[in-house]
Amino acid sequence: MGYCPCFGWRKGKKLKSGEKKEPGKKPKPPVSPGIALGTKSSAALRQEPSAPKEEPNAGNRAQTFTYRQLAKATKNFRSESMIGQGGFGAVYKGILESSGQVVAVKKLDKTGLQGEKEFLVEFLMLSLLHHPNLVNLIGYCAEGDQRLLVYEYMPQGSLEDHLHYLTSDQKPLDWNTRMKIAVGAAQGLEYLHRGASPPVIYRDLKSSNILLGEGFIPKLSDFGFAKFGPSGDKSYVSTRVMGTHGYCAPEYLASGKLTTKSDIFSFGVVLLELITGRKAFDESRGREERFLVDWVRPFKDEMNITNLADPLLRVLALDYFNTHPYDSNEAKRDNPEGLENNGSPNKTTRMLDVDSERERAVAEAKMWGESWRGKKGPVG
Numbered sequence: 174m175g176y177c178p179c180f181g182w183r184k185g186k187k188l189k190s191g192e193k194k195e196p197g198k199k200p201k202p203p204v205s206p207g208i209a210l211g212t213k214s215s216a217a218l219r220q221e222p223s224a225p226k227e228e229p230n231a232g233n234r235a236q237t238f239t240y241r242q243l244a245k246a247t248k249n250f251r252s253e254s255m256i257g258q259g260g261f262g263a264v265y266k267g268i269l270e271s272s273g274q275v276v277a278v279k280k281l282d283k284t285g286l287q288g289e290k291e292f293l294v295e296f297l298m299l300s301l302l303h304h305p306n307l308v309n310l311i312g313y314c315a316e317g318d319q320r321l322l323v324y325e326y327m328p329q330g331s332l333e334d335h336l337h338y339l340t341s342d343q344k345p346l347d348w349n350t351r352m353k354i355a356v357g358a359a360q361g362l363e364y365l366h367r368g369a370s371p372p373v374i375y376r377d378l379k380s381s382n383i384l385l386g387e388g389f390i391p392k393l394s395d396f397g398f399a400k401f402g403p404s405g406d407k408s409y410v411s412t413r414v415m416g417t418h419g420y421c422a423p424e425y426l427a428s429g430k431l432t433t434k435s436d437i438f439s440f441g442v443v444l445l446e447l448i449t450g451r452k453a454f455d456e457s458r459g460r461e462e463r464f465l466v467d468w469v470r471p472f473k474d475e476m477n478i479t480n481l482a483d484p485l486l487r488v489l490a491l492d493y494f495n496t497h498p499y500d501s502n503e504a505k506r507d508n509p510e511g512l513e514n515n516g517s518p519n520k521t522t523r524m525l526d527v528d529s530e531r532e533r534a535v536a537e538a539k540m541w542g543e544s545w546r547g548k549k550g551p552v553g
Contacts, residue, residue: 235300236312240319243278245270250280257331259381261291261397266326276311277327281320291397292320298396302369306361308384308394327392329385332443336380337452345485350389351447357391358383362440365393366433372402374410374431378439379420379453380446402433419453419464445469450483 246267247254257264262282268275281292299310299322314321329335332354335346346354358378365373376398384394398415409430414421422438425431442453445465453465462468472481 235296235310236323238312238314238321238323240314240316240321242270243267243314243321243323246276247278259395261295261395274311275326277324279322279324283318289320292322294399295322295396298373298399302365302373302396304361304364304368305390306357306364306392308392324394325386327384327386327394329387329389331381332383332385332391332446333379333381335385336446336450345450345483346389346447348486354383354385354389354391355444355447358393358443359440361391361393362436365399366402366436371404372433374400374402374433375436375439376400376431377416377420378436378443379417380443383443400431402431408432417453419466442466445481448483449481450485 244250246269247265250265254265254267255263256266256277262280265278265280266275267278281289296310296313299308308327309325310322311325312323335343339345362375362378365375375393375396377395378393382393382395383391385391400410400412403410409432411429412431414426414429420439420442422435425435442465445451446453449465449469451465451468455463469481472478
């Protein structure tokens with residue numbers, strides 16, 4: 174999956190005439206003095222999003238690491254320590270010598286797609302934003318021309334791994350787990366849009382940026398493209414188009430006008446990935462099937478919607494129904510209106526009568542989702 178155009182690496186600032194380097198001087202925090210780790214200006218304090226109460230350690234400042242410390246933690250950034258590769262650079266698994274904590278270390282690739290500006294944005298955002306569904310920033314290194322970020326380690330990898338790159342010893346995600354991931358990602362996105370002040374537009378929501386911890390708890394990661402949302406009477410932010418093929422909202426691509434709704438479109442694409450098991454953009458497929466959003470449009474007819482389901486779920490559904498008998502009356506009691514909200518109970522009845530465990534599983538999942546949505550209300 175490719176990125177839309179983005180910033181390149183910026184070379185270090187040249188010394189002015191007569192200016193000398195200060196020997197032995199410690200690296201400065203990688204953000205401007207008004208927002209960084211030290212004292213903040215009043216303007217910066219007004220811009221700082223509030224942290225939710227459930228994160229008691231949210232106020233902790235990011236630690237400063239030396240390059241040597243992180244090199245030692247990752248076994249000198251050996252290939253066997255690498256656990257990921259993105260536009261920013263490589264990500265390595267490491268163990269901090271001082272605490273024994275397992276961490277993920279992202280090392281800036283100076284020739285990569287993301288530049289120092291994205292590094293600064295990500296550091297700033299994750300220093301200010303704290304939520305159970307956002308990845309936790311532990312520290313950073315800004316030594317010489319080295320730029321590294323240190324995060325909590327997410328042992329289950331990314332959602333993209335589990336949907337599109339399953340290994341032989343992994344099982345496909347079942348419906349309940351997929352729903353759990355969707356709800357957690359939605360809560361993280363809701364915090365960015367409603368809990369932060371000013372709101373934050375993620376701008377790069379995709380399955381590879383949803384990391385999974387113990388129990389498949391999802392956390393949003395990679396905030397290099399994030400921007401503060403509009404304030405006052407403004408309804409959008411005009412900006413250079415950034416993002417990933419298949420996830421960008423068409424109105425944002427066409428106009429460069431960025432709103433929180435742009436993130437909602439991307440979230441919808443992730444939901445389609447969870448349902449179908451297909452990639453948002455797959456260049457190996459035919460022209461009409463490359464973009465997931467384009468491929469699903471012909472399935473708008475509710476009689477065909479169940480054909481969208483990930484084929485891997487059929488195996489899981491068969492296993493499930495072998496041990497859990499299906500009771501449509503019980504499912505309807507959980508949501509009295511059932512699927513008849515679409516104004517076509519006859520079509521719903523025919524769909525439920527189809528002799529296919531996969532379609533029954535989809536119907537039950539949809540009922541559960543409608544019931545949950547009715548109780549919780551819309552997220553975005």
